[in-house]
Amino acid sequence: MTEREIIAEFVDVHRHYTMGDNIVRALNGVSMQVARGDYLTIMGRSGSGKSTMLNLLGCLDRPTSGEYRVGNRDVSRLSDDALSDVRGREIGFIFQSFNLIPQLTVLENLEVPLFYQNRVGAESRKKAEYLADRVGLGQRLEHKPLELSGGQQQRVAIARALMNDPLFLLADEATGNLDSNTEAEILDLFDDLRSDGVTIVMVTHNPAVAERADRTLWLKDGEVEKLIENTRQTATVAAGDAAGEQA
Amino acid sequence: MIQGSWRIVRLGLKSLMLHKLRSSLTTAGILFGVASVIAMLAVGEGAKIEALERFRDMGVTNLIARSKKPAESLSNSQQSAWMPIGYGLQFEEADLIAASLPDATVIRIREIKKNMQRGENFRSSIVVGTEADFLEVANMRVREGRWLSNVDNERLANVCVLGATLSRLLFPLENPMGQTILVGDDDRYRVVGVLAEQGRTAGAGSTPYDECMFIPINTSNRRFGVILTNRSGGSFSRERVELHEVKVKMPDSTTVPAGAKILRDLVERQHKDKNDVLVTVPLELLKQEEESKRMFNIVLAVIASISLLVGGIGIMNVMLATVTERTREIGIRRALGAKRKHIIQQFLVESGVLSALGGVVGVALGIVLPFLITIWFDQKTIILPHHVGLAFGISAAVGVVFGIYPAWRAANMDPVDALRHE
Numbered sequence: 001m002t003e004r005e006i007i008a009e010f011v012d013v014h015r016h017y018t019m020g021d022n023i024v025r026a027l028n029g030v031s032m033q034v035a036r037g038d039y040l041t042i043m044g045r046s047g048s049g050k051s052t053m054l055n056l057l058g059c060l061d062r063p064t065s066g067e068y069r070v071g072n073r074d075v076s077r078l079s080d081d082a083l084s085d086v087r088g089r090e091i092g093f094i095f096q097s098f099n100l101i102p103q104l105t106v107l108e109n110l111e112v113p114l115f116y117q118n119r120v121g122a123e124s125r126k127k128a129e130y131l132a133d134r135v136g137l138g139q140r141l142e143h144k145p146l147e148l149s150g151g152q153q154q155r156v157a158i159a160r161a162l163m164n165d166p167l168f169l170l171a172d173e174a175t176g177n178l179d180s181n182t183e184a185e186i187l188d189l190f191d192d193l194r195s196d197g198v199t200i201v202m203v204t205h206n207p208a209v210a211e212r213a214d215r216t217l218w219l220k221d222g223e224v225e226k227l228i229e230n231t232r233q234t235a236t237v238a239a240g241d242a243a244g245e246q247a
Numbered sequence: 248m249i250q251g252s253w254r255i256v257r258l259g260l261k262s263l264m265l266h267k268l269r270s271s272l273t274t275a276g277i278l279f280g281v282a283s284v285i286a287m288l289a290v291g292e293g294a295k296i297e298a299l300e301r302f303r304d305m306g307v308t309n310l311i312a313r314s315k316k317p318a319e320s321l322s323n324s325q326q327s328a329w330m331p332i333g334y335g336l337q338f339e340e341a342d343l344i345a346a347s348l349p350d351a352t353v354i355r356i357r358e359i360k361k362n363m364q365r366g367e368n369f370r371s372s373i374v375v376g377t378e379a380d381f382l383e384v385a386n387m388r389v390r391e392g393r394w395l396s397n398v399d400n401e402r403l404a405n406v407c408v409l410g411a412t413l414s415r416l417l418f419p420l421e422n423p424m425g426q427t428i429l430v431g432d433d434d435r436y437r438v439v440g441v442l443a444e445q446g447r448t449a450g451a452g453s454t455p456y457d458e459c460m461f462i463p464i465n466t467s468n469r470r471f472g473v474i475l476t477n478r479s480g481g482s483f484s485r486e487r488v489e490l491h492e493v494k495v496k497m498p499d500s501t502t503v504p505a506g507a508k509i510l511r512d513l514v515e516r517q518h519k520d521k522n523d524v525l526v527t528v529p530l531e532l533l534k535q536e537e538e539s540k541r542m543f544n545i546v547l548a549v550i551a552s553i554s555l556l557v558g559g560i561g562i563m564n565v566m567l568a569t570v571t572e573r574t575r576e577i578g579i580r581r582a583l584g585a586k587r588k589h590i591i592q593q594f595l596v597e598s599g600v601l602s603a604l605g606g607v608v609g610v611a612l613g614i615v616l617p618f619l620i621t622i623w624f625d626q627k628t629i630i631l632p633h634h635v636g637l638a639f640g641i642s643a644a645v646g647v648v649f650g651i652y653p654a655w656r657a658a659n660m661d662p663v664d665a666l667r668h669e
Contacts, residue, residue: 061663081588084584087583093583099578099579101576101580102265103264108258113584116583116586118251160583
């Protein structure tokens with residue numbers, strides 16, 4: 001394998017919860033790496049530790065032990081404020097239920113991440129317009145989220161995730177709430193982003209989605225079960241089958 | 248920076264507009280609180296100034312000893328109408344008072360109700376017999392002509408000075424100066440002066456000085472005597488009264504308490520059992536009034552605080568509901584990089600905007616209300632700018648203070664739990 005820049009890395013990460021007298025070992029010594037330009041999916045049955053892993057990757061939670069490095073920095077012991085900064089600067093969140101703020105327009109929603117870094121102004125507006133264009137919603141900047149379809153809302157969410165030029169996109173079942181046609185469109189958009197060099201980490205339970213990624217990390221009982229490398233070829237073919245429209 | 252703050256306020260307004268009715272109702276709580284605080288303070292201030300003016304009219308350096316008919320004599324008078332009832336201050340006492348208070352100016356006053364006639368104009372009012380110093384002690388001014396002099400008194404002159412209102416009533420068209428007025432059946436008095444309008448309630452008993460006629464006290468004694476006959480509504484009574492009132496003007500307000508004590512001692516010696524002389528010290532009344540105003544203000548402040556407290560609780564209640572409803576939004580914002588302070592700021596701005604809006608409208612209403620109170624209830628009101636500022640400031644502070652806990656709760660939510668919230 002050629003030398004690649006590691007942008008996110010788990011080193012023997014444990015995450016234990018105490019529930020009453022029991023200790024739940026949600027993650028039990030997970031090590032993995034995300035390189036720049038990666039398209040990685042994380043799969044596993046429910047209870048395998050997917051959500052815990054997502055929360056840790058997104059700096060919404062801290063590991064009980066072990067090290068989580070984002071960029072070249074250990075973030076596993078950072079303060080709440082510092083973690084907020086890491087989320088705001090390095091990570092682009094995409095959620096299953098879109099999670100746009102209902103009372104704000106598309107443009108205002110896109111500006112939210114930069115607002116918390118005091119970067120709202122003419123430049124942020126230009127960037128929002130550019131990204132809205134890129135996801136095909138350049139004419140909808142003044143609309144409220146509820147005036148958009150599910151697929152359109154998810155496009156806005158993807159544009160929002162790109163606003164801060166994150167190290168990687170972190171998607172949680174990004175197509176879980178969409179019908180199959182819209183799902184295919186969103187997955188195509190991810191493919192486009194990936195070919196532009198955007199790093200994507202996606203948690204999913206849908207094999208058809210996972211097959212379009214470069215690699216799939218399988219979790220089982222809080223540990224890494226296996227890491228499967230999909231060749232780009234098979235990924236494309238599999239995606240073609242799923243969407244039923246690509247050769 | 249300013250642009251950023253404006254943006255925060257604008258977004259806060261936008262969030263509040265999500266629940267227009269709820270926000271307006273919450274705002275109304277503060278609105279009425281602020282309006283009632285301003286209105287109450289305006290009424291309180293108006294009443295205070297009114298009371299101060301009343302006592303100032305009486306003169307804050309003055310002491311007043313006034314004869315009054317003893318209560319038990321009322322029934323006696325009906326049994327023996329021809330036997331005059333004697334009561335009140337006597338000439339000798341006035342001399343004694345003057346001698347005991349050498350630094351003070353002492354004036355004697357007799358008040359006799361008489362019919363007055365000038366041509367076709369007729370009026371029944373009080374003839375005040377008094378002295379040259381009266382003008383200074385009662386703090387009054389002559390508008391035209393002159394005041395009564397010592398010479399008038401010595402010569403028992405038949406001259407009079409008219410109160411402004413009485414002058415208008417008896418001389419609606421002509422200049423009263425030098426004209427004569429018929430008093431009672433056969434006494435005629437030449438007008439030598441007219442007083443400036445007083446507009447005060449203080450006067451001869453319940454009659455304002457504006458409606459009185461003033462003549463030299465010696466003239467009053469000689470013409471009317473000390474036995475006074477009252478005929479009113481078919482009843483008939485006779486009284487023997489030498490002086491109706493003695494006014495004492497002390498040199499300054501610091502000597503008032505000592506002077507009051509001397510005057511009270513002198514009066515008590517003669518009148519303790521009969522209870523027919525009342526000593527009034529305007530300065531004491533003023534102080535009592537100020538004391539009771541202080542209590543009134545404390546009560547007012549407590550009521551105002553309670554109304555704003557209730558408004559504040561309303562805000563807190565709504566903000567807690569808002570925070571719960573928008574848990575997910577809080578999670579989203581945290582995921583997108585918001586720090587705890589950003590969340591606190593967002594909700595504090597919302598509660599602040601809510602109460603400040605109530606404050607602004609409340610101030611407007613609070614300024615209008617006192618005018619209506621003045622028009623409808625004839626109650627003097629005074630709006631002081633610092634009261635308005637105070638009410639508005641408190642309302643804004645209430646919004647922030649009562650917003651702190653909900654905002655703190657919002658900021659301390661676990662982002663993971665908040666995002667999972669349905």
